[in-house]
Amino acid sequence: MAYAHKLIGTHSIKLRDFDPEYDAGLKREQGEEKLKKLSAELTRLQELLYAAGQHSVLIVLQGRDTSGKDGTIKTVMGPLNSLGCQVASFKVPTAEELAHDFLWRIHKQTPGKGEITIFNRSHYEDVLVVRVHKFAPDKVWRARYDHINNFEKLLTESNTIVLKFYLHISKEEQEQRLLEREQDATKYWKLSAGDWKERQYWNDYTRAYEDALNQCSAPHAPWFVVPANKKWFRNLAVAEAVVAAMKPYEKQWMKRLEEVGLKSKAEIEAFRAKP
Amino acid sequence: MAYAHKLIGTHSIKLRDFDPEYDAGLKREQGEEKLKKLSAELTRLQELLYAAGQHSVLIVLQGRDTSGKDGTIKTVMGPLNSLGCQVASFKVPTAEELAHDFLWRIHKQTPGKGEITIFNRSHYEDVLVVRVHKFAPDKVWRARYDHINNFEKLLTESNTIVLKFYLHISKEEQEQRLLEREQDATKYWKLSAGDWKERQYWNDYTRAYEDALNQCSAPHAPWFVVPANKKWFRNLAVAEAVVAAMKPYEKQWMKRLEEVGLKSKAEIEAFRAKP
Secondary structure: OOOOEEEOOOOOOOHHHOOOOOOOOOOHHHHHHHHHHHHHHHHHHHHHHHHHOOOEEEEEEEEOOOOOHHHHHHHHHOOOOOOOEEEEEOOOOOHHHHOOOOOHHHHOOOOOOOOEEEEEOOHHHHHOHHHHOOOOOHHHHHHHHHHHHHHHHHHHHOOEEEEEEEEEOOHHHHHHHHHHHHHOOOOHHHOOHHHHHHHOOHHHHHHHHHHHHHHOOEOOEOEEEEEOOOHHHHHHHHHHHHHHHHHHHHHHHHHHHHHOOOOOHHHHHHHHHOO | OOOOEEEOOOOOOOHHHOOOOOOOOOOHHHHHHHHHHHHHHHHHHHHHHHHHOOOEEEEEEEEOOOOOHHHHHHHHHOOOOOOOEEEEEOOOOOHHHHOOOOOHHHHOOOOOOOOEEEEEOOHHHHHOHHHHOOOOOHHHHHHHHHHHHHHHHHHHHOOEEEEEEEEEOOHHHHHHHHHHHHHOOOOHHHOOHHHHHHHOOHHHHHHHHHHHHHHOOEOOEOEEEEEOOOHHHHHHHHHHHHHHHHHHHHHHHHHHHHHOOOOOHHHHHHHHHOO
């Protein structure tokens, strides 16, 4: 069963309809046990993906400050083989990036066949922070939903499995986490002066996220609303969705490996290195 | 007046309707005189484009073997300041390029604001040579016209002036030029064994070019059919079209320079270097 809510068409969802505390009635220990199994499964699927070299996986992580993007990467993606798995973080654009269309810096970082790439923030910032802070005129960011849909269609038609996660926390939970960051010397470096300021735009971000989720969901590039107040459940929900998306290709990838007669890891390596 | 035939909407042109020998009734000396003036104009417009930093120019050169892509770059673009003008040549894709969607390597090379980029071959190869030689299934290359149109729309909405030139030579002219390359030691290096072979696919390429021109012409990203049997006229026609496309922005760029109070080249340089 799925733990995150999957959006695959044009919707008119409201974020308030999703409970950030949701945990499917699981206890933390149960959730962690399930995650362990999913992790092993994911590691196996990554190896197959890599060796078969027929598909790519693009995982987009979005969410408000403190929603747990870094934590998700560390826990869910951490165990993966970094040969064939990379994280691309999109911060404030550089001058060179701003001199190009908004997808220029994004497209460069998309995964090649056999690879998994995790976007820590993404092209969606260009309809989120840009909209909320009016960094571009309405006309410009409004046109971007179409550009994003076209871009993701291009990727999926080239065999990229595109999965987008909105890590859904409550306003109270964010306050809690920001206070923790202030008080915990080991977390203080994660707190920037801007975080409390951004919080003032909570409702604007809500509207911006709702539009992005509603306008850019497709069967080939779904959004997942991930209940993220409980970190263990957030990790479980993301891992479950990634495994569920890759699993249907398992047989095809196995078959591919059999076709080319690969047996050992070393053979797989040598095979992948071929042009 | 325009020397190349501009296509700005969905058409059903046939290449046989365009005379590759066309020269607008000009004599070679007249044409060369005109080109000299256009070159000076283009150099001036480039300087403004660069200093204003508001637009980019993308020039796509396509044509059969020997149609004069290299010659056009040398003669028409050669005089431009290479600070702010680069050529991107797209050869047989590398393994890394093939592991991504067909626009991945193309998008990376698009010009930033203030810059001119010339594509020596381009994303159109993915609906030309790929189609003719069946490097991809029908379904795959047919879907690419839409992807190309979406991509060029993205670029033009980010203030890129997109101009695409098909250098139109006759089959007889190509034969002549291939023979010349065989006999001229200084040109022999330009001849590859594949050139005579590709010639066998003349009609297939004609159909592929006709579809690309007919399906991917738009007011914001026009194709130009350039009569190219006469090299001097080909150069003239391309230069004329580029100047005509940039000229309408002249006042806006001048105004921008006045706004920021730029006077000398040094000031312009310093201005451009700012983030």
